Amino acid sequence: MSLAESVAARLRSPEFDSWMAGAARTGYCSNPVRLSGSSSTLHPGTGEVLSEFSSTSQPDGLTYTRCGNRRSRRCESCSHEYKGDTWHMIMAGAAGGMKGVPERIAEHPMVFVTLTAPSFGTVHSTSRSRIHGTCEHGRPRGCRCGHEPGDLLLGDPMCDDCYDYEAHIVWQYFAPELWRRFTIQLRRSLAHELGLTQRAAAEIVRVQFAKVAEFQRRGAVHFHAIIRLDGVSLDEEFPAAPREVTEVHLSAAIRSAVRLVAYAAPPLTSGAEPRTLRWGAQIDVQPIVRRDGLDGTLSDRAVAAYIAKYATKATEDLDGGVGARMHIRRLKEISTRMGETGDADGPYALLPKWAHMLGFRGHFSSKSRRYSVTLGSLRGARQRWRLDRIVERAQSDGHDVEEVLVIGSWSFAGMGWRSDGDRSLATEAARAAREWRDGRRVRFEDEKGEKDAQRN
Template sequence: MRLDESVARRLRSEEYDRWMHNVASTGYCLNPVRLVGSSTTLHEASGEVLSEYSSAREPDGVTFTRCGNRRATRCESCSYEYKGDTWHMIMAGAAGGMKEVPEEVAEHPMVFLTLTAPSFGAVHTTAVDRRTGVCEHGKPRGCRCHHDNDDPQRGDAVCAECYDYVGHVVWQYHAPELWRRFTIRLRRELARSLGLTQRAAARVVRLQFAKVAEFQRRGVVHFHAIIRLDGIHQQLPFPAPPAAVSTDHLVAAIQSAVKKTSVAAAQLPGDARTRTLTWGKQFDVRPIVRREGLDGALSDRAVAAYIAKYATKATEDLEPTGAGRDHIKRIKSTVRELAAVVDPEGPYEQLHRWDGMLGFRGHFSTKSRRYSVTLGSLRGARRTWRLQHLLAKTKPTEEIRPDEVLIIGSWAYAGMGWLTNGDKALAREAADAARQWRHDRARDRNTPPTERSTT
């Protein structure tokens, strides 16, 4: 069936309004999960049935739910929700005053840290490399030309033969372990900065952090993190550290820990090299500004938005033209080549799973347990809100708490995506309209009434 015929068929359907309601209920997801089954909502104490639901009553006999993909290139709607949740999680721990995190947490010593990977060879950048001469393959030793930010060549190796693709993949594969070692080293360096033993420091101060990974244009991750110092208290979830503990202590500890952290990478079959993995020489650590009314580059609000933005990026963002960069293809092929020769029970046994992520096997968003709220708790709050909304409709005169409700369901997976290309096109158009409405609403909130258009 042609696209226009498929669209027209849905528009003429008697169940169109109900179908469009289902599109909205998925948050305008581009690739929703299709489910078949039913559920019953009960009052747990009395056994009274509050509501019943079955996918058989829906158009096409299926129920749609979000795909939940965090990548903006895969589903902009679900990515938007994930980004919002990440922002709330980050912001709660940075500024407080929301999500059950007290405002006083903003007064704790806190910094914004960026850690990069070392160089694996010269790449094309926006800055001109002043190195002279050529390599053994006749290519310049550095990029001698200027590239705009949207230049598709930016990030590619100047000489692919000189670039250490194996070292790139090995570092990327071990990056999560390098971060873990860094957090361990940081606690030691913090104790040294405070003039205490590590055991004594653990009794007075605790490290908290929230971190995201971002792919640089050269195809390697670097990390952005908010690192905060809390005190120790049995009753308080976010106690302040002693007054003598300052941001300067934290900055000094981080600077020392970055330089001292290393990981000895396991040897690859047929490779006699011993690789000691470290962070790149370019790292940045700066205190977060928390003066009221300030919204600069290092304000808590700006940092939270910056980190949340990169939590939804992916390797697809490295190829803005969609044509596929040779540099990225070379990294992926290196992952596959190494995965083909490694010991299936050795330290690189999972490498074959990560060619799509260029060898990176870590989480893109992580946090320490006591930094702030969890993403799961934010999703749970939405489920509770929906349940309260249901109770308000079914039992408007009775007070039934969500924790008194029991939901019994039986569901089966029926596939992914909208059933036809026409349905997908309509869902995409509805999503674009919803995003435009959201954009206009945000613009109007930030525009004085006298400056708004009356047309």
């Protein structure tokens, strides 16, 4: 059956409306889980059946649930929902005024930090280098092209033979450890800036952060983070820091922590020299102010929106997912080779598993425990919201209930839509839904983002 015939068959089927409603319930997921079975909603006290749902009443005897994949190439719809969650988590911690985080959180000392990887060799860039001459392989040492943003050559090494691929991969592999050490050093450096012992500082001020990793064109990760100072209190969840502690102390502590942190990465083969890893010299620390940023300053909302944008960005964006860039392909190949040629039970044995991430094995977004709400609690709130609708419906049907009990028995019937036609219809619907929703989203974010969370 051709795609057109397959689409037509679904469009003509008497169950079309019902099928479409089922697809809408998955958010038009591109690879949903097919289930067969049934569930009942019960009154928790009496056990009375309030409503029943069975896949046998559905088209093809199946019901669908979304795949939940966070990578946009796998599922545009589900990765979009995840981005929404991350956006709210990060925004709540920076601007407050939602999800139980008070609005005055935006008055806490807060900065936006970018930490970079060091150089592993000269790459093509947007600025013209003044370095002349050629390397021992006869290639120019500096890029004098001055590339346009978006140029495919950007981030590619001037010379593949000079570029230190091994150093790049080792750094990337241990970047999460470097970040962890940075957060520990930051607390020490902050105490030093305040002229206190670490213990005394910990009694009045706490460091909170949310960070995201972003791949640069050269295939090295950057970390962008919102770092905030809170006070210490037993009765308040987001206490303010003492007034004497300012963003000036925080910025100075960050700069000194970045300079001081080092990690001796184990050698590839036992007996060789360890490699000392540090942050790159390019570091950016900017205060976040609670204004609209009209005067050119960085506003809380602008930063949160910017940082959340990267939450699902992966290496597939670097080469279009087709391996078109030799530099990216080489990073993957060398990661695999380094893992396979090193000691079998050595620290790099798992490196091939992370070759597709160019050796990076960290999370794309993470936060300190008290930065804001958790992704889990947002999901929980959303689920509760759905349950609340069921309760409301039951109440409007004359049932006296506060809570309901859902009992189900489902079995797995496969992955994905059943035909090319179904998949194509779901994809089209997803696109239409997204355009509509993005339009709404912009307005809601301006207004607070509160309703938007429920809508998703």
